[in-house]
Amino acid sequence: MHARRLLIGLVPLLLVATACGEDGSGTTTSDSGKKLDKVTLTLNWYPYGEHAPFYYGKQQKIFEKHGIDLTIRAGQGSQKTVQATAAGQTDFGWADTPAVLSGVDQGVNVKSLGVFLQTTPSSVQFFASENVSTPADLKGKTIAGTAGDALTKTFPIFLKKNDLKESDVRIQNTDPAGKIAAVISGKTDALLGYASDQGPTMQDKAKKDVSYLRFSEHGLNFYSNGLIAGQKVLSGRSELAGRMVRAVSEAWAAAEKAPEAAVAEMDGASEQLPPTNVLLEQFKTTVTLLHTDATRGKAPGVNTEGDWQQTIDVFAEAGLVKSPKAVAEYWDSGTALKG
Numbered sequence: 001m002h003a004r005r006l007l008i009g010l011v012p013l014l015l016v017a018t019a020c021g022e023d024g025s026g027t028t029t030s031d032s033g034k035k036l037d038k039v040t041l042t043l044n045w046y047p048y049g050e051h052a053p054f055y056y057g058k059q060q061k062i063f064e065k066h067g068i069d070l071t072i073r074a075g076q077g078s079q080k081t082v083q084a085t086a087a088g089q090t091d092f093g094w095a096d097t098p099a100v101l102s103g104v105d106q107g108v109n110v111k112s113l114g115v116f117l118q119t120t121p122s123s124v125q126f127f128a129s130e131n132v133s134t135p136a137d138l139k140g141k142t143i144a145g146t147a148g149d150a151l152t153k154t155f156p157i158f159l160k161k162n163d164l165k166e167s168d169v170r171i172q173n174t175d176p177a178g179k180i181a182a183v184i185s186g187k188t189d190a191l192l193g194y195a196s197d198q199g200p201t202m203q204d205k206a207k208k209d210v211s212y213l214r215f216s217e218h219g220l221n222f223y224s225n226g227l228i229a230g231q232k233v234l235s236g237r238s239e240l241a242g243r244m245v246r247a248v249s250e251a252w253a254a255a256e257k258a259p260e261a262a263v264a265e266m267d268g269a270s271e272q273l274p275p276t277n278v279l280l281e282q283f284k285t286t287v288t289l290l291h292t293d294a295t296r297g298k299a300p301g302v303n304t305e306g307d308w309q310q311t312i313d314v315f316a317e318a319g320l321v322k323s324p325k326a327v328a329e330y331w332d333s334g335t336a337l338k339g
Contacts (some may be wrong), residue, residue, distance in 0.1 A: 012239025028069045036069040037240055039080060042090040043075040044225060047269040049282025050117075050196055051094070055269060056262035059061070066247035070238075074270060078225075079103070085112040086230045087219065092244055097223040098150035098315055103197040104330055105321045108201065111332040113245045114301035115226030115308075116252060117196075119216045119289040122151055122158075122224075125199045126190035135162035135218055144174040144182040145192040151192040154220065161219035180205065194224075198291065199201035200281035201274055222311040227301070227304045234332060244303060245300040249337055256287045302339045303331060 005192045026038035043051055054072050057063050063070040073090065075081040078099035085093035093110075100112055124143060126132055132141070137156070145152040156166050171192075174182050178201045179191040191198065195212050203210040215221065227248055229241050255262035263279045274282070291297075296306045308327045316324040327333075 011257070015093050029062050030069075033115070034067070036064060036067055037243075038069045039063075039092065039240070039244065040073060040090045041092045041094060042073045042081050042084055043094045044078045044081050044096060045076070046074045046272045047072075048197055048274055049200070049263065049266075049275070049279040049284075050225070051269075052259070052262040052279065052283045053248070053251040053255035054094075055265040056255045056258070057247065060251070062251045062254060064181070065076050066243045066250075068247055069087075070247075072269075074190055075193045079191055081110050082108060082228065085228050085317075088230055088232045091229070091233055092241075093228045094225060095228050096150060096225050097311055098153075098320055100226075100228060101312065101315050101321050101330060102220060104325065105323055107184070109231045110228055112330055112336075113227045113229055113241060114249075114303055115223040115331055115335045116248070116301050117224035117226065117286065117289040118252070118292045118295060118303070118307060120214075120222050120224050121194035121196040121285070121289055122154065123191050123193065123195045124190050124213040125195070125202065125210055127206070127211075128211045130189060130211070131223060132190070132211065132213065135164060135213060138164065138190070138213070138246045139168045141189040142170045142172055142187075144179040144188040145171045146176050146179070146192075147173045147236070149176070149320075150315075150320065151194075154314065157194055157314065157318060158218065158220050158274060190274075192205040196282050196286040200278045202276045203281075204275060221292065221316040223303075223307065229332070229335075233281045234335070238335055241332075245335060245337055249299050249301040252290070255283070256290070257302070259283050259287070298339050299337055302337045303333075303335070304339070305333070 004329040030036055058070050081093040081095045082099045082103040084090050097115055099314050103110055124312055172188050182188040183191050198284050199210045241313050263283055290300050292307050294307055295302050305327050312324050315321045
């Protein structure tokens with residue numbers, strides 16, 4: 001399967017991505033004789049349930065319909081995907097909006113073509129046995145978080161919006177890969193994570209029900225993952241960027257209607273791939289994040305300037321963005337889907 005090519009380390013990944021991403025003129029021919037542009041998409045992480053639409057869209061020939069021969073590659077975190085996309089080491093990236101904002105703030109030449117996860121999956125996650133049902137129940141709890149990441153940076157805003165002080169909880173600095181183990185072992189009472197990622201995995205590993213306090217349900221929402229491109233694509237291949245946005249939107253719409261079939265197409269995508277039941281739970285949670293009130297009923301990936309501004313404001317308050325810029329500096333609305 002094509003996704004077996006994901007089983008490589010970070011350095012080989014970047015070298016291979018460079019070879020593909022910088023060869024912007026590469027083309028192939030479909031079985032029906034249609035000329036296709038060879039396109040690389042680097043994910044935010046190793047494949048998990050959220051990524052099912054890309055594999056499903058490839059299998060269903062949605063990308064081919066839009067003239068694209070898509071190669072999907074694993075990522076090593078949104079920040080690295082943003083950097084690789086800006087450097088032309090991959091044609092497109094799939095990355096968290098906070099990483100895009102932070103990158104642009106530091107002079108990285110990259111823009112969003114549209115955020116697809118418009119309701120943040122950010123949440124406090126814990127076993128149901130903790131009897132936590134409101135933010136106030138977090139008082140005195142120890143929570144696994146990773147210093148400097150978007151979750152930990154925005155958590156104080158979540159606390160403030162729910163009349164809590166930072167001193168009401170204890171954040172235990174934990175490597176991202178160790179957060180689930182910290183909760184399962186009892187070293188921490190909860191973790192800061194994404195409802196569409198860690199929660200289903202923790203529930204499967206521990207065989208115990210996991211509950212959530214979602215930021216979005218307690219006064220704090222901001223954009224999450226979306227499609228990004230660097231200046232080379234935006235300036236020299238804008239027509240391709242437009243086709244890619246439309247193909248991704250169509251793939252997400254199709255996968256939303258067929259979650260089991262979409263997840264099935266991830267088989268073999270990575271040695272780190274979660275079990276099928278976890279993938280399905282991750283994806284079903286992900287599709288609840290596709291819209292805000294402003295975009296409900298619209299195609300996946302349609303953004304509004306108001307939602308973008310709200311996201312910028314949140315991360316300016318969190319200190320992740322030191323010099324907030326106009327929405328147009330982060331989002332290429334000209335290429336993006338229209339509402």
